[in-house]
Amino acid sequence: MPAPRFLSDKLFPERAKRARRKEARPGELLEAALDLFVAKGFAATRAEEVAARAGVSKGTLFLYFPSKEELFKAVVIENLAGRFTEWNAEFEAFEGSTSDMLRYCMRIWWERVGSTKASGLTKLMLSEGSNFPELAQFYREEVVRPGHALLRRIIQRGIDSGEFGPVDVDHAIYAVIAPMNFLMLWKHSAMVCVDADAHIDPETYLAIQAETVLHGLSKPQEAAA
Amino acid sequence: MPAPRFLSDKLFPERAKRARRKEARPGELLEAALDLFVAKGFAATRAEEVAARAGVSKGTLFLYFPSKEELFKAVVIENLAGRFTEWNAEFEAFEGSTSDMLRYCMRIWWERVGSTKASGLTKLMLSEGSNFPELAQFYREEVVRPGHALLRRIIQRGIDSGEFGPVDVDHAIYAVIAPMNFLMLWKHSAMVCVDADAHIDPETYLAIQAETVLHGLSKPQEAAA
Amino acid sequence: MPAPRFLSDKLFPERAKRARRKEARPGELLEAALDLFVAKGFAATRAEEVAARAGVSKGTLFLYFPSKEELFKAVVIENLAGRFTEWNAEFEAFEGSTSDMLRYCMRIWWERVGSTKASGLTKLMLSEGSNFPELAQFYREEVVRPGHALLRRIIQRGIDSGEFGPVDVDHAIYAVIAPMNFLMLWKHSAMVCVDADAHIDPETYLAIQAETVLHGLSKPQEAAA
Amino acid sequence: MPAPRFLSDKLFPERAKRARRKEARPGELLEAALDLFVAKGFAATRAEEVAARAGVSKGTLFLYFPSKEELFKAVVIENLAGRFTEWNAEFEAFEGSTSDMLRYCMRIWWERVGSTKASGLTKLMLSEGSNFPELAQFYREEVVRPGHALLRRIIQRGIDSGEFGPVDVDHAIYAVIAPMNFLMLWKHSAMVCVDADAHIDPETYLAIQAETVLHGLSKPQEAAA
DNA sequence: AATGAATGAGCTTTCATTCAT
DNA sequence: TATGAATGAAAGCTCATTCAT
Known part of the structure; x- marks a missing residue:
């Protein structure tokens, strides 16, 4: 064994x-x-x-x-759900400020998920989830929930350490996830764009968003809406 | 009665x-x-x-x-493509600054399209367009193209009147459309949102985006990226 | 009434x-x-x-x-089956030799049926009869049977009057019908002919066939095979 | 076994x-x-x-x-179109007079096609060809054309060797095909025949027709009409 | 463990026929 | 008498899934 x-x-x-x-x-x-x-x-x-x-x-x-359906679940596990153990471990081992942790989190997300084919799975769930409730349920349970949980722990760490103010954690999670989702959707929406292919630079975009979020989380301020 | x-x-x-x-x-x-x-x-x-x-x-x-397929096209015409004549006319008749026109454009878009079921059609084309090339072609021709054309005319009006600087029009169009697309996709992503999903207030979001875009378009500045 | x-x-x-x-x-x-x-x-x-x-x-x-199906039957009655009363009457009234009667019969058949759209009905029964047994049955009963009966009476008249020999009447009927059928099939077989459109002159063809048949029916000879 | x-x-x-x-x-x-x-x-x-x-x-x-449709084409190939290579080879190898070749051709056609179910395919094209243009096109291309080509070569051989006079080849082809078509159609017209249908003996009929055609093709005469 | 021939439920589309008006 | 909107059985074709080998 x-x-x-x-x-x-x-x-x-x-x-x-x-x-x-x-x-x-x-x-x-x-x-x-x-x-x-x-x-x-x-x-x-x-x-x-x-x-x-x-x-x-x-x-x-x-x-x-x-x-x-099981094949799809296995793909989701392989590319997203199954990595949370590792990601969680990385988080446990992280040494440094929570602000850096959050910056690192967003950057590494893009590197490992957002920029890869794996992000297509999220877009797929967006598109077809309603037709395959069992898959949607699975995805929520195995990807969305652990993802939120990870972010929650990060933010809570910041609050506990006094780096962040006593923000509404759920709103904060959302503020982090929103730009990620935006990038993902953008990446997979070639169909609606016709002539004007103005390019976003994802790393820069995420870095800016990270600072915005951190600004919102910082001690004397309110959470970002 | x-x-x-x-x-x-x-x-x-x-x-x-x-x-x-x-x-x-x-x-x-x-x-x-x-x-x-x-x-x-x-x-x-x-x-x-x-x-x-x-x-x-x-x-x-x-x-x-x-x-x-023809049913789908008819749905697209009824809810999107067929309205451009009216929308174009409204644009022709608009009196006021181009900035106001753009603000109005984005607000009214949310009211008439973004917040309605019609926006689901765009999301649908995003998801399934590649599987139904004829529909994608139709949608691009009958919805995307006239939509871009309308925005192009608005922006050109601003440039001609001196309100806007000599921006790259394609990029400007893109800057306007981006938040619209994002809102639409967000709206239809109920499936991935789990527990604590703070909601965007679309009107506020769009208003802010409008100001950002207008800032980028304003005389002495470069176009927004 | x-x-x-x-x-x-x-x-x-x-x-x-x-x-x-x-x-x-x-x-x-x-x-x-x-x-x-x-x-x-x-x-x-x-x-x-x-x-x-x-x-x-x-x-x-x-x-x-x-x-x-009833519409089809009505078409058959209108164009073929319903005319036998008149044709039979014409036969009853005919004065002259039975040879002339037979010549007249074949000529007039071409004029009134063979050369008209009505002959298409026969071709149709040939092609599709097996798929619509009730129609085939109807056609046999209302067209083929009276047609054979009419010919039978003509030939019998010739035998009775001594113009024709004591031929096998069924074979004689067949000898008369064969060229008619051939012409009809020919007329409606545009599909199989490609380049070589050699034309038959139906009147001449039928006249020759009539003489051949009459030769076979004449007193001292056997029936044509 | x-x-x-x-x-x-x-x-x-x-x-x-x-x-x-x-x-x-x-x-x-x-x-x-x-x-x-x-x-x-x-x-x-x-x-x-x-x-x-x-x-x-x-x-x-x-x-x-x-x-x-492809199934039908495969049936046509299996039973008719695909056999022309063999038949053409047989023709190339034939030793003897062209008259004998033509006699053999008609006899063997009955044996291998006319008397078999394969001849029903020709009747089918006659009936339904106009409703299925692609099939008709295929049939003309793959069956009618090679068939005509084969006959053309036979007749040309006779002309070249001096056995046949300088006849119009297209008419000659037609003269050969006509009795074959007639036999086929006759064979599949069970539906219209009622009681006393004397049967043609196909072999005899074809043999007689062959002689008629050969008579028309022979040196000092004109082509058969 | 691997194959791929075989299955049949399920979907789009057609058209003779019905019936309320 | 005439209409034409409405019906639903039936047919061609697809594809996830099974199973004998």
Whole structure:
């Protein structure tokens, strides 16, 4: 029996199990699925196409994933949900001011998620979530909730340490997430833009937003609306 | 109780009802279609469902619209494309500064489009446009292009009158559209928002964005990025 | 109560009734139906198209003809089946040799049927009869059988009068019908001919065939195979 | 009992059965399709019926043929179009007089096409070609044209060798094809024949027609009309 | 573990027929 | 008598899923 890779695996054995089962599955399938889901959406992606892109037969796909929905969940785990253990650990280990932590958080988010195909999963949930309630539920539970929880802990750390004022934490979370969402949506909205392709520089944009948020969080001020 | 539209309606109330019924049919279908397209997307909306929601049978839908795609186009025309003549006229008639015109433009856009179901059509094109190239093409041609053209004329008016500096018009258009798009996408993202979602006040948000844009357009400055 | 138009109406009152009901129906519908049935076949002809071509609404068509099949039957009666009363009468009244009668029969058939759209009905039954057994049955009963009967009587007259030898009447009937069928099929087979449009002259062809048949029927000879 | 086609079939009889099964599938479907198309026509043949007759489900049919039209084309290729290479080769190898070649041609045509279900395809194109222009086009291109080309070469051979006079080749082709077409149409007209239908003996009929045609083609005469 | 042939529910679209007006 | 809006059964085709090999 292999040892749990993360401390948290002991605390959340079910999540750990899922993570390990995931490992046993061919990464090619997950990668192919990510590509196609992001490019074409959930409903419009055909199982056979995923298999073909991964270089296996249709049957093999269903050998590893009992259904298209489970395949999608696995993709979400692989690219988003399954990383929170690591991200949380990084947060636990972080040394420095909470302001720096928040700046780092937003920058690293762009690097690891926003700028990657993984952000397409969020856009996908936005678009098709209402048609696949179980997926939406899963996504909320496994991505949105841990994401909010992580931010909550960061902000709480700042409040506890006296760096931040006694802000409404929920509003603060929102203030952080809003620009991230904006960037993600922007990145995946090639369709509505026609001629004027003015480019946002995401890193700069996020850095500015980070400062704005931090300004709102700082001791004597109110939370940003 | 609304008055009968025709005198004869009083004399032959039953015929009138039937005539109005026939007249009303396309409208009822378009409304049902708008609701469902916005709620479930194009591909996931079944023709029969639209018909049922409009209170008619499957066959009747195809009596009025030759295909699902044509139904969608009709919905787009009814709710977006077909309104540009009116909007353009309003622009021609506008008296006042171009700054006010732009403020009015953004405010009225939220009132008439952004806050209505119609904005769901834009979100839909974003999600599914790539799967239905003909629809995407139609949408670009009939909605995006006239929309950009309208904004272009507004901005050009400001430049010509000396109110605005010699900005890059395409960038300026983009700066106006960006917050609109963001609001729309936000509005339709209920699925990803979980617990503590502080709500943006769209009117305020847009007003602030308008001022930001106008600041960037003002005489001695560069266009907003 | 109007008097029966033909003597035979008394003998076959049901047929007479059908013939009279036919009269009450708008000829435009029957004509439009004939055109379309011949041009496009039975299955491929849409009821609405027939109505439109006749200048009435779809509902009106079904007011006169309870179904598409009944419409077809009426067309067959109008153009073929219903004429046998008249043709039989003409035969009864014919004065002259049976050879001349047969020559006249074939010539007049081309004039009144073979060269007209009515011959398309026969081709139609050939093509689609097997898909519409009731129509095929009707056609056999109302067109093929009376047609054969008429020929049978002609040939029998020749035998009785001593003009023809004691031929096998069925074979003789066949010998007369074969060239007619050939011409009809030929006329409606534009599709298989590509470049070589060699033309048959139907009148000449039929005249020659008539002589051949008569040669076969003549006193000291055997029937043609 | 036929021998297994491959050695390995003996070693792995089940795999062999399955492999042959997959190999056999298209053939079974094509045969079922031929039967039904000939019996009921193209439009009236339902895809599911074809599948059922071949002992598979609806889905399987579309696994092998992307559409009903393509299925029909495949049937035409299998039974007519695809055989011209063989027939042309036979013609190239033929040793003997061109008259014999033409006699052989007509006889063998009856044996291989006219008397088989394949001839129903020609009748089908006649009936329904105008409703399915793409199929008609395909049939003309892949069946009518090569057929005419083959006959043209035969006749030209006779002219070149001096056996035939300098006839109009197109008319000559037509003179050969006419009796073939007639026989085919006759064969498929069971529906209009009622009681006493003396049967043509196709072999004899064709032999006689062949002599007639050859008479028309012979040196000192004009082409047959 | 891997395959891919086979399935069948589900969707869009057509059209003969009905019926309220 | 005439209309034409409304119906719904039926047909072609797709694709997630199963299962014998």
